[in-house]
Amino acid sequence: MKLPRRRFLHLAAGAAALPVLSRPAAAQSYPTRPVRIVVGLPAGSGSDIAARIIGQSLQERLGQPFVIDNKPGAGANIATEDVVRAPPDGYTLLMIGSFNASNATLYENLNFNFLRDIAPVAIVDRSPLVMAVNPSVPANTVAEFIAYAKVNPGKINMASSGNGTITHLAGQLFEMMASVDMVHIPYRGSYLPDVVAGQVQVTFTPVPVAVGSIRAGKLRALAVTTATRSPVLPDIPTVGEFVPGYEAPFWDGIGAPNNTPADVIDKLNAAINAALADPAMKARFADLGYTALTGTPADFGKFIAVETEKWGKVIRAANIRAE
Numbered sequence: 001m002k003l004p005r006r007r008f009l010h011l012a013a014g015a016a017a018l019p020v021l022s023r024p025a026a027a028q029s030y031p032t033r034p035v036r037i038v039v040g041l042p043a044g045s046g047s048d049i050a051a052r053i054i055g056q057s058l059q060e061r062l063g064q065p066f067v068i069d070n071k072p073g074a075g076a077n078i079a080t081e082d083v084v085r086a087p088p089d090g091y092t093l094l095m096i097g098s099f100n101a102s103n104a105t106l107y108e109n110l111n112f113n114f115l116r117d118i119a120p121v122a123i124v125d126r127s128p129l130v131m132a133v134n135p136s137v138p139a140n141t142v143a144e145f146i147a148y149a150k151v152n153p154g155k156i157n158m159a160s161s162g163n164g165t166i167t168h169l170a171g172q173l174f175e176m177m178a179s180v181d182m183v184h185i186p187y188r189g190s191y192l193p194d195v196v197a198g199q200v201q202v203t204f205t206p207v208p209v210a211v212g213s214i215r216a217g218k219l220r221a222l223a224v225t226t227a228t229r230s231p232v233l234p235d236i237p238t239v240g241e242f243v244p245g246y247e248a249p250f251w252d253g254i255g256a257p258n259n260t261p262a263d264v265i266d267k268l269n270a271a272i273n274a275a276l277a278d279p280a281m282k283a284r285f286a287d288l289g290y291t292a293l294t295g296t297p298a299d300f301g302k303f304i305a306v307e308t309e310k311w312g313k314v315i316r317a318a319n320i321r322a323e
């Protein structure tokens with residue numbers, strides 16, 4: 001049957017409008033099945049704990065399970081690639097961390113471009129590292145440590161959880177900005193026992209990892225690496241109070257595959273922000289040594305870009321290579 005031209009154009013216009021009309025409807029119903037949050041670190045790690053807290057809240061707010069899927073390995077790149085290759089439908093999310101920002105430069109042959117292939121959804125938290133020394137080190141402040149390091153170049157050992165990790169990069173940034181020379185000792189397992197034993201003199205380590213040893217007098221806290229003091233260690237100054245401009249926090253956030261519908265990302269962002277603005281949630285993060293954060297996807301994207309550039313400069317200047 002041959003349709004009149006006017007009738008044909010009317011039907012064609014209506015058909016073209018159908019996908020546009022269906023997208024908001026799909027976003028309004030999202031999620032209709034379980035959502036997977038992929039974490040590139042082992043269960044019990046800081047990012048894993050944050051993912052489980054926020055996942056539980058999203059489950060309560062959005063009515064579907066948010067399942068944590070730990071895929072450690074290759075500096076969290078295995079998990080990142082898993083999400084990059086997933087359908088961009090909002091049902092596979094990535095727990096992003098500081099490591100993603102450094103990995104963009106640290107690893108030269110990745111099968112993805114993190115800034116291009118992962119869409120930012122929401123920042124979740126920020127936490128300080130603590131610059132801690134063995135009590136045998138003759139320094140009670142960062143200024144005294146710098147003075148001691150300058151007269152003992154290459155004689156102070158600094159422990160980290162591996163080349164290119166935030167515990168390494170925080171120390172490397174300190175070396176560069178304070179103009180001191182330390183020997184980096186990367187560990188594949190726990191490094192704190194060696195700092196406590198005095199085999200290694202200093203470390204830049206997550207506050208939750210070290211706070212027990214600090215309170216027991218087994219380690220001496222000199223400073224925290226965030227721009228503001230930590231509520232967990234309120235009497236400990238920041239490194240920036242002695243080395244102006246220094247800042248090296250650990251942070252977490254949520255990302256999704258590129259091309260995930262904007263309305264799905266916005267729905268997730270709103271739910272995450274609402275959870276993190278809740279006083280009980282803020283208190284829960286604070287108990288762990290974290291500061292809960294909120295913001296738009298665009299804000300988070302700008303933050304990631306700045307962090308990627310910052311750590312890229314440090315990695316290139318120090319010629320750091322992945323292990």
